[in-house]
Amino acid sequence: MTDVPGGALSVYRLLPSLSEYQQLHLDSVGVRQLMRWQSAGAGAEPPARLSAEWMGERRWAKSEFPSGRPGAPVLSRRLADSLGDALSSAGRLVPVDIKGAKGDEYFVYLVEQVVDCLDPHRSSKPKRLDGEVKKPVYRVEALPMRLPAFRLPQFPGAVQWNGWAADRLVDLTGDQIEKRLTWSQDPASKPHPDPWGI
Secondary structure, three states: OOOOOOOOOEEEEEEEOOOOEEEEEEOHHHHHHHHHHHHHHHHOOOOOOEEEEEEOOOOOEEOOOOOOOOOOOEEEHHHHHHHOHHHHOOEEEEEEEEOOOOOOOEEEEEEOOEOOOEOOOOOOOOOOOOOOOOOOOEOHHHOOOOOOEEEOOOOOOOOEEEHHHHHHHHHHHHHHEEEEEEEEOOOOOOOOOOOOOO
């Protein structure tokens, strides 16, 4: 298990940066099955595999974090191996079959840990359609800081990344990942104004 660094706790949304990297477009059938599972919990089966295809200029390098879907982070084999057991503490990796790309090993990270750690009185009200919480405030004592990521019961279709895991992924990939701060224990930190926007 990865040790959690000291300092102020923080939570992020991660997405691919707008730098010149190819990104993966996940097949809509698998994404719908994933979303049903996230909404229904134990009442539905998650996908065992997902299909995808590369998007972007062929001359661009392939991103190691190539999906911007809030509930379907995709990791390269190198990133998955680098985080190792820490990832399995919160979920599991599901293979991605990439059209016409033999040898590319990528995985969707299915985050199974749903943790009720939101302070509903200090957070913005979840949106009716999908439960999006634009301005979350967490109860520090309930925040699962040892997990790399988690989901909220109010907003099950989005993966929340703890700061130490977000920092580790950015350290491994450089300019391939955009970190959007959604909450910090440090009052001087400014959360992103629209963390779940595109």
